Amino acid sequence: MRLTLLDPYNPKQAFPPLTQALQQPNGLLAVGGCLSSERLLAAYRRGIFPWYNDDEPILWWSPDPRLVLFPERLQVSRSLRKTLRKGRFTVTFDNAFADVLNGCAKPRSDDNGTWLNRDMKAAYNELHRLGHAHSVEVWLAGELVGGLYGVALGQVFFGESMFHSRTDASKVGFVTLVEQLIDWGYQLIDCQVHTEHLVSLGAEQISRQQFNQLLAQYCDLPSAWRCL
Numbered sequence: 001m002r003l004t005l006l007d008p009y010n011p012k013q014a015f016p017p018l019t020q021a022l023q024q025p026n027g028l029l030a031v032g033g034c035l036s037s038e039r040l041l042a043a044y045r046r047g048i049f050p051w052y053n054d055d056e057p058i059l060w061w062s063p064d065p066r067l068v069l070f071p072e073r074l075q076v077s078r079s080l081r082k083t084l085r086k087g088r089f090t091v092t093f094d095n096a097f098a099d100v101l102n103g104c105a106k107p108r109s110d111d112n113g114t115w116l117n118r119d120m121k122a123a124y125n126e127l128h129r130l131g132h133a134h135s136v137e138v139w140l141a142g143e144l145v146g147g148l149y150g151v152a153l154g155q156v157f158f159g160e161s162m163f164h165s166r167t168d169a170s171k172v173g174f175v176t177l178v179e180q181l182i183d184w185g186y187q188l189i190d191c192q193v194h195t196e197h198l199v200s201l202g203a204e205q206i207s208r209q210q211f212n213q214l215l216a217q218y219c220d221l222p223s224a225w226r227c228l
Helices: 037-045 078-086 097-105 118-129 169-184 208-218
Strands: 004-006 028-032 059-061 066-069 090-093 133-140 143-153 156-164 188-192 204-206
Touching: 037 118, 037 143, 066 208, 078 169, 090 169, 097 118, 097 133, 097 143, 097 156, 118 133, 118 143, 133 169, 143 169, 156 169, 156 208, 188 208
Parallel strands: 004 028, 156 188
Antiparallel strands: 028 059, 066 188, 066 204, 090 133, 133 143, 143 156
16 A cells, blocks of 8 residues: 655645554554644644654654553552652643753664654644643752653643653653643543553553544543643
């Protein structure tokens, strides 16, 4: 099956049906296009996200199955609850979005590069300026030691990436976010693809079809994100 080539000058061009996504690599749906806010928001509403390396064109993905967390099913281990009770970390929202992006963009110990290149960071900074992308910051003694960011639409939060430089910092940020999302009435958190880290916190896999049914149900509801 040939992949759809998206026009970089036409952000209104429709994505192909999700049934055209490849099985290998899992979920690859389309190539090209642009990273305009219009294109990105249209993608998220359909359960599609961009992920590519600097030496590749923009690649658009919709994997099947999809890893999600239903906020009320969050699982917090005894040791993590103990860390939370100690209150070593301070957690804020939307206080240092660009810094969190930079933290997420740093190469990890198990790879040689980053998918969060200059164009991607510019695109998500613009989504943040428009009120769609948000960050969670984790601080220790005034130093940013962890965080995560994602996109909020209706009552769905699409998690994109997280980082940490201190043990448990990203987990503390994630748990704090989920508890806040529960308070705001969010129904679903998109975790994209399987990781043991997120499964340990209660994330589970559902089919792409079920995921997109939930997006149709929750994305068009009034925005649930609140300024803190």
